[in-house]
Amino acid sequence: MSKRRFSLPYLIWMSIFIVVPLLLVVFYAFTDNSSGKTVFTLDHIKAIFEPLYLKVIGRSLYMSLIATIVCFILGYPAAMILASKDFAKKSTMLILIVLPMWMNFLLRTYSWLSLLENEGLINRFLALIGFGQVQLMYNNFAVVLGMVYNFLPFMILPIYSVLVKIDKSVIEAAKDLGANNIKVFGRVIFPLSMPGVISGITMTFMPALSTFVISRLLSGGKITLIGNIIEQQFTITGDWGLGSALSLLLMVLIFVSMIFINKYGDESVGAGGLL
Amino acid sequence: MGKKIIELKNIYKKYGDFTAIDGINLYINEGEFLTLLGPSGCGKTTTLRIIGGFEQPDGGDILFDGVRINDVPAHKRMLNTVFQKYALFTHLTVGQNIAFGPTIKKINPEQIQKDVKKYLNIVNLEGYEDRDISTLSGGQQQRVAIARALINKPKVLLLDEPLGALDLKLRKDMQDELKTMHKDVGITFVYVTHDQEEALTLSDTIVVMNNGRIQQIGTPVDIYNEPKNAFVAYFIGESNIINSIMIKDKLVRIDGVDFACVDTGFGQDSTVDVVVRPEDVILVRPDKAKLKGKVTLVTFKGVHYEIWVEGPSFEWKVHSTIPQMVGDELGITVDPYNIHVMHHEAIEIKPVETVVNA
DSSP, X not given: OHHHHHHHHHHHHHIIIIIHHHHXXXXXXXXXXXXXXXXXXXXXXXHTTSHHHHHHXXXXXXXXXXXXXXXXXXXXXXXXXXXXXXXXXHHHHHHHHHGGGGSOHHHHHHHHHHHHSTTSHHHHHHHHTTOOOOOOSSSHHHHHHHHXXXXXXXXXXXXXXXXXXXXXXXXXXXXXXXXXXXXXXXXXXXXXXXXXXXXXXXXXXXXXXXXXXXXXXXXXXXSOOHHHXXXXXXXXXXXXXXXXXXHHHHHHHHHHHHHHHHHHHXXXXXXXXXX | OOOEEEEEEEEEEEEXXXXXXXXXXXXXXXXXXXXXXXXXXXXXXXXXXXXHTSSOOSEEEEEETTEEOTTSXXXXXXXXXXXXXXXXXXXXXXXXXHHHHHHHTTOOHHHHHHHHHHHXXXXXXXXXXXXXXXXXXXXXXXXXXXXXXXXXXXXXXXXXXXXXXXXXXXXXXXXXHHHHHHHHHOOEEEXXXXXXXXXXXXOSEEEEEETTEEEXXXXXXXXXXXXXXXXXXXXXXOOEEEEEEEEETTEEEETTEEEEOSOOOSOSSEEEEEEEOGGGEEEEOGGGOSEEEEEEEEEEOSSSEEXXXXXXXOEEXXXXXXXXXXXXXXXXXXXXXXXXXXXXXXXXXXXXXXXXXX
């Protein structure tokens, strides 16, 4: 069958760059070769349940959740404005939303440093109008801000693309049946936009949960997230076994959250989202 | 039939430079089945949307039960709409779709359940409550849309080309069902279509529109038999529209030959349009008629043959159950009462869309 032949390159790609690395992660998580030869072990898995790591995982979940919620609160209205027919500057705003993504991720995050620093633009402005210096960096606020800033487009765009596809006559039908604007939104527009909301949440929550660059730069290394710990195991400590075990845990966490989100989504929509 | 339920008084609507509705006056009686008929772009859908509250007129008044409702938003009007593309809520089941209106109005759930069952019955979809919209065929979706509107017991049901997306056979079946439903529920139906046959089949009253103006209002029989102008004759059914000269009362020169007719009051030697339906043209032996022509084309149409006969200055379309040979010489006669004389006017006719218009 020709269909199968066309899918072959993707299958090869997926096995080399997704399946094999995943298997390697699993392999490292369950083996130990400190004694010179490779043996099966559960030590790494046990190690991740140490209070220190659990605390970091808790903090990561908490902060990425906050960032996702903020993204949703900011992103949904933005997507609605973008999707509304009478909005004349639609393409300009779309470009503005996408534009930061053209820049290097690291560079974008660095630019926040020059804004938030003690001697940064914001503090200098505050000093100018007579306020004292405010601690903007090296705290949870800065990290969440960085996450929201970086991942907001991934919340807006999927919601926007679902909203623009909603047939206007469906909205008219709801009004025709007696729904005022609030009810039209609550009973028709929002439920119909759930697939976009689910994609948006997925696409912000996952990278926020696993980021290590944002937390390192904007907290000056003070706030450690699970991403930072995993990175350290590979680059500094050299403990690939623990790093892999933590990565596995992260994957399980994301997987469980996705099942949770999709289940909730399914109940309210009846249509699937991601996964 | 009862009192006027809806009145449109001098309605205007413009989109930029385009005048969609150019001064419409119309009333709709309680309980009647009224159809707005015309080619696409004639303003029929805009008229319906103005009644529904989805468009604001630029001038004129809409009265509902004698009360002006220009400023009443769509969700507060006592009428419901069946949309062309159904506009069902795909995130809800069939039952939830139908229950949408009553749920918004906070009617008690047990009553809603009962009503949903009742209206599913009316549209012949018993037991479909829990089905997903996506599992339904086009015809079934349209029934759900009708039930969803009817359950609110509106005083007026607006239908915007509801059968446009269905295939021919299903459309015929649904026409019959709609007619039965109209009789059973006793609600006023305002129906929009570009399909003249559909209009003739369904309506008590037809409003023929073109270029944002009403061309004629009447019963299907009136509209078909006594078209008021050439546009109506052209649009409803098939016709020969012949530029002719009214010699005097009851005598008209068509295609160079004088015919007796029944019309009077057009003056002498004035230019008029004459409309003759193809089925009213009688073909006879050449020596039996003053007007002679030559058969140019014969097409079998099922019930009848369509025969084109070339006269001195006009090519006649004739419907007859008797076939003719191409090239034959024939005589053309028309009975006086089948000759419809009307004032000559330039008709602007945009191409009639046979496909669904957007």
